[in-house]
Amino acid sequence: MTETRPAATASPRTAPASTGPAAPAASASDTAERPGTGAAPPRTRGAGPSRRAGGSGLRLLWCLPPLLVLTVIFLYPLALVVVEGFRGGTGTYREVFASQAFTDALVTTVALAVGATVGCVVLGFVLALVVAFVPFPGSRGVARFVDVFLSFPSFLITLALLFVYGTVGMANGLWTGVTGAEEGPFRFLTTPWGVLLAEITYFTPFVMRPLLAAFAQVETGQIEAASSLGARPARIVRRVILPEAWPALMAGGSLVLVLCLNEFAIVLFTGAKDVVTLPMLVYSKAILSSDYTAACCVATVNVVLSVGLYALYRYVTGRAGRTGGTGRSSRRAGALA
Amino acid sequence: MSEARRSGIRFEEVTVAYDGTVVLDGFDLTVEPGEVMALLGPSGSGKTTALRAVAGFVRPAAGRVLIGDRDVTGLPPHARDVGMVVQSYALFPHMRVADNVAFGLKARRTPRGEIAARVAEALEMVGMADYARRHPRELSGGQQQRVAIARALAVRPGVLLLDEPLSALDARLRSGMLAELDRLHRELPDVSVLYVTHDQVEALTLADRVAVMDRARLREVGTPEQLYRAPRRTFTADFVGAANLLPVVGAPGGTVRFGDARLKVASPAPSAGAEATLCVRPHRITLGEEAANVLRGTVTAVQWRGATHRVAVEVAGREVVAELPETAEPPAVGAEVPLSFAVRDGVLVDD
Numbered sequence: 203m204t205e206t207r208p209a210a211t212a213s214p215r216t217a218p219a220s221t222g223p224a225a226p227a228a229s230a231s232d233t234a235e236r237p238g239t240g241a242a243p244p245r246t247r248g249a250g251p252s253r254r255a256g257g258s259g260l261r262l263l264w265c266l267p268p269l270l271v272l273t274v275i276f277l278y279p280l281a282l283v284v285v286e287g288f289r290g291g292t293g294t295y296r297e298v299f300a301s302q303a304f305t306d307a308l309v310t311t312v313a314l315a316v317g318a319t320v321g322c323v324v325l326g327f328v329l330a331l332v333v334a335f336v337p338f339p340g341s342r343g344v345a346r347f348v349d350v351f352l353s354f355p356s357f358l359i360t361l362a363l364l365f366v367y368g369t370v371g372m373a374n375g376l377w378t379g380v381t382g383a384e385e386g387p388f389r390f391l392t393t394p395w396g397v398l399l400a401e402i403t404y405f406t407p408f409v410m411r412p413l414l415a416a417f418a419q420v421e422t423g424q425i426e427a428a429s430s431l432g433a434r435p436a437r438i439v440r441r442v443i444l445p446e447a448w449p450a451l452m453a454g455g456s457l458v459l460v461l462c463l464n465e466f467a468i469v470l471f472t473g474a475k476d477v478v479t480l481p482m483l484v485y486s487k488a489i490l491s492s493d494y495t496a497a498c499c500v501a502t503v504n505v506v507l508s509v510g511l512y513a514l515y516r517y518v519t520g521r522a523g524r525t526g527g528t529g530r531s532s533r534r535a536g537a538l539a
Numbered sequence: 540m541s542e543a544r545r546s547g548i549r550f551e552e553v554t555v556a557y558d559g560t561v562v563l564d565g566f567d568l569t570v571e572p573g574e575v576m577a578l579l580g581p582s583g584s585g586k587t588t589a590l591r592a593v594a595g596f597v598r599p600a601a602g603r604v605l606i607g608d609r610d611v612t613g614l615p616p617h618a619r620d621v622g623m624v625v626q627s628y629a630l631f632p633h634m635r636v637a638d639n640v641a642f643g644l645k646a647r648r649t650p651r652g653e654i655a656a657r658v659a660e661a662l663e664m665v666g667m668a669d670y671a672r673r674h675p676r677e678l679s680g681g682q683q684q685r686v687a688i689a690r691a692l693a694v695r696p697g698v699l700l701l702d703e704p705l706s707a708l709d710a711r712l713r714s715g716m717l718a719e720l721d722r723l724h725r726e727l728p729d730v731s732v733l734y735v736t737h738d739q740v741e742a743l744t745l746a747d748r749v750a751v752m753d754r755a756r757l758r759e760v761g762t763p764e765q766l767y768r769a770p771r772r773t774f775t776a777d778f779v780g781a782a783n784l785l786p787v788v789g790a791p792g793g794t795v796r797f798g799d800a801r802l803k804v805a806s807p808a809p810s811a812g813a814e815a816t817l818c819v820r821p822h823r824i825t826l827g828e829e830a831a832n833v834l835r836g837t838v839t840a841v842q843w844r845g846a847t848h849r850v851a852v853e854v855a856g857r858e859v860v861a862e863l864p865e866t867a868e869p870p871a872v873g874a875e876v877p878l879s880f881a882v883r884d885g886v887l888v889d890d
Contacts, residue, residue: 421627421629423625423627423628423629424629424630424631426594426596426616426623426625426629427623427625427629427687427690428631428642428646429595429615429616429617430594430595430616430617430619430621430622430623430700431617431622431623431642431643431646431647431690431691431694432617432618432620432643432646432647432694433617433642433643433646434617434646437646441631441642442631445631445633445634446632446633
């Protein structure tokens, strides 16, 4: 099966003119063979040749070192956390699930993560559009800065926001200076809105980065063709650019969603005592109350949530990659022909 | 197509510059309604810039562009009512063929009920009706270009802009598409076409008139026959078909002198003693002394080219090339031979 596949897909491409009866088969294998997105690795490719090349014993041997490292430094500690949560049966779980604090934390976490993701996706899309398609001096510099921004620690952003909007920050200082009031009006930083603002500020570049890469792949000719066909910029963005950048947008959005679910430093640094997310709950249970079993329960829930969302993301982007199609892969197919 | 909007294109002293480099310099050209005008020139001659000025993707530093009676110089591309086809096809990869063709109709808010019929009509016209449900990546290059043409025609533009539409296709497909484009234009006699190409065969085959461009300037405009038979400029003579360009001097009696030979030419002869350049097409030169103008020289090279023999003869220190019908006994290298050409085949060109 694997041996015949390359030949079957190659034939319609090497003879592009003959699209008669062979074409339906070609389209089927085409879509099956195409890699989904930039993020999703091709599943079928490469499996065939390597299976033929090496003996299975040798291959198993090669698997051992990475598996060993993975087990020792990652899976074993993770297993310890899960096992600790089940100390004394499922009792702790029932206790945790029943508690109002846990439910609140779960709701807060998911609401914040979803809110921040929506904000990042919208803001990131608009910003990336401007950087990529509106020629202004320094747009390349901005694109570079996005790369640098990704390497910043998340608490740094929160710290910066504290300087601006904090109780004794610049904004409030300006207000009290001008009006002579005792206190400034800006105190949202310690509310969920403050966390949301900090998370959107910090995570937006994570959406922009893959989008900028995707936009670079959109052929200028397509945009020009669309506009000479009578499409205004809004329609071009909606009908030409967005569909091609969709997998990248989904990839960036899902990454931000998972990162936000697990974000700890930002919540800690805003000093928002009322904003208790799952990671904060783990922290307070483990470090402040020394209730390790409960902490492990919450942590396990957090891990399951992340992994579940990641699986969903792979499923969604996989589908988007199969049904959508990017300019890049079609051009690659063109180059093969 | 039913709505007869006959609109030509007019360039009035259009100048385009990028970062101080002038890429189109005082360009003046009129494309009559329904006319096919080819912009022919080497790369960097400004022909694509001229086309993009009509489409609205470059803004002239000076001058005006008119489509019909409308001054479109300041209009954005989407308001110009042109159809454009580019070398890379630029189909939307995530849309099926039918959706690609419908794109312009939707953008122009064509009534929903009308769109399907117009899409079918446009696809029918380019012979792609059976491929409406395909994605562009499932089509060959030639098929993709047909879809691109259908997409441009579906909006029934008054003006069709073709930017090297056949350059990405292989030679055999290209000649097929050339015939196809010719047929399409006969079906749509009201559409004015601006056809940018560096390929003289495409220009001579398709165009009613050809505008020859070089180094940001328009060199010469004329019908293909005019440019081929009686070019007025050295550049045109050289770029459109092969040419022998020989330095001549005006001689008494309305003749010109090349070396020792006195030649009669179709163009008005220069005054005696004045220098000029004579253009003679290689395939218009015959071996022997039958024609009026005779040159004598030594054969320096003979190439067999299938249907013809290409014979290079040194005459008065210059190489004269003759493209002769293939013969069983071509002249030998080193032989002294006479060459001759008719009066009507010799034209004088300016630099």
